[in-house]
Amino acid sequence: MNIEADALRHDELQQISVFTGRVVMTKGSIVLRGARLDVRQDAEGYQSGVVTAEAGKRAFFRQKRDTPAGAPEEYVEGESETIEYDGRTDNVRFIRHAELRRYRSAVVTDELSGSTIVYNNLTDVFTVDGQKKTAGSADSNSAGGRVRAVLFPKGSVVGAPTTSVPAPAPALRPSNVLSGPAK
DSSP states (O other), rough: EEEOOOEEETTTTTTTEEEEEEEEETTTTTTEEEEEEEEOOTTTTTTEEEEEETTTTTTTEEEEEOOTSSSOOEEEEEEEEEEEEETTTTTTEEEEEEEEEETTTTTEEEEEEEEEEETTTTTEEEEEEEEOOOTTTTSSSSSTTOOOOOOOOTTSSSSOOOOOOOOOOOOOOSSSOSSSSOO
């Protein structure tokens, strides 16, 4: 794990490190960015972390997915005010104003948004919670408490998602006669 930050406070006894100020963490293909990163290591050596963003901004996560030989490269990236990563379970939790995107061959194929998104890299399962808006709630997402998703078929052709452009409509011609078979 490589981490860059403006400051570090490490507690060896508790196995807790707190990085503050323009934090950038890389571990294999995982990249985390935010204003603060709290890293814990358990007795078995598994690491977990909580990244928080600056006020009014969102923290960032990106991970290259393991894909079979010959398959296009895939990445998962997301943003939210707080991101929790659990190295033991390979779970990522995006909390408040969460967005998650999946890229295949550098093309966005899936986009999810909600209040909270949980992504399991091992099982490739996404869970999105929109959390209903309550009166005076500042914690609701901007989509009015609804989940938003754009999902493309996994077997779709690699490249930009295609949207067919309709052919131009034939020109309409005025007519005083009805045509067609007589009845």
